[in-house]
Amino acid sequence: MEWSLLAQGGLNGVMLGVNYALIALGLTLIFGILGIVNFTHGEMYMLGGYVAYYFFGHFGLNFFATLALSAVLVGALGVILEKFIFRPLTKRPKLELTSLIAAVGLAWVFQMLAIIAFGDLDKNVPSAFKGILRMSGVVITVERLATIIIGLCLVVLLNVFLLKSKTGMTIRAVAQDKEAAALQGVSVDRITALTFGIGCGLAAISGALIAPIFGISPNMGGEVILKAFLVVILGGMGSVPGAMLGGLVLGFVESFGCLFFSVPTVMVLTFSIIILILILKPKGLLGHA
């Protein structure tokens, strides 16, 4: 095995990992604050892909503006979903299962609506970055490199926001103790809606970011939500650093696995490794006891 092939695998692993981390970060933020798994998350990712298809691919909007637009549009949709569907369900105690089923049903609704609105065929989104970079035998497209860099920037930005800004601190406070946060004067409902919007916006950005590389389809969210869920459990439910670490682990395992084995073998391997990690650390890599 040549080292350049390994380097290639590493770069692909980083790209996949950053993408998984972005989606999982949104999922884990929402779980942390609402205590529910947002099964519509994959559909937010899919909608981000379609925003890229129409606004970047067809209307010729700048790619970065398209990314921002996908976050804003889908983020707003998230705020609406939280307010009118999830909030009434989570406000009543012991309805976790109901809200879970509502989320799964909603995911189906979005997928079917996407088929009706956009057609069920796969679509291609043109590449936003042209060219190829060669460094001592390692070949990487500028597109993939840009995807990695943009993704990493977003992860860093989100962390700075959560750790350093007042709103970020408030989100963490609400996730840790809603009632105590209310006693400090926080409008818990507003912060919850905002967090839901941010989480959905992150999923949309990763869908839009990856669309030129993988293409888009109405059911592209289905596989991704499972993987994001896996990443969240692997990292520790509700843990932000856990989602980042979990995303990278899954990205690397998949990417390097594909250098040596067929895709189904890689899937078996991936899940076995994750089950093993969870047997050793039931709360996930960085989960709290």
Added chain:
Amino acid sequence: MILDVKGVDVNYGKVAAVRNVSFSVSKGSIVALIGANGAGKSTILKTISGLEPCNAGEISFQGQRINGLSPQEIVKQGISHVPEGRRLFPEMTVGENLSMGAYLRKWGGDTKNDLDAIFEYFPVLKQRIRQKAGSLSGGEQQMVAIGRALMSSPKLLLLDEPSTGLSPIMSQTIAKIIRVINEKQVSILLVEQNANLALTIADSGYVLETGSVVLEGNAQQLLKDEAVKSAYLGI
């Protein structure tokens, strides 16, 4: 009167937790609310701070009705609640917990002065400022909880069992600080199971039994009252 509670009922579903409770806190005083487990003490505090709706009666603060307002609006008016069990944000640092207390205020000269005052009451917190709140000892956590509540610069402080789980010495320290805070024109409503401690520092007191006030009076009188002695002071 800074706080007036008149004929308040609070129900959890169909269960009545507080029935026709009336009491008041005069400006600048410490009022103790004592009673056994489940008497409804915490429920009363939660109703004052807007966490629980009241089903009947009226609560007024500085002559204005506050029941029905959101917790946010009640904090804005100048009531701060240190909940039972401290309820810090455990994964956040002491500094972050304290600044969450000033959530509705602009950070500036006034908040910095308040922070300095808190470090004066509890010097140990200054060394713990970057430590996660969840990693502190019980006594230190209670200090952070009181400090956080003071960061909103309240006129009335609601304290729910600040001495629970603390050593006798630590309880005394907290009691002393409560008096110091009170001397700075902050009125205090103190809920305690430790009736002795509460009545020692309070001006007046109310005894609560199964959701109703059964006894009220001057704190010194209550300390000498035979019924209070046998039921709550273990004498």
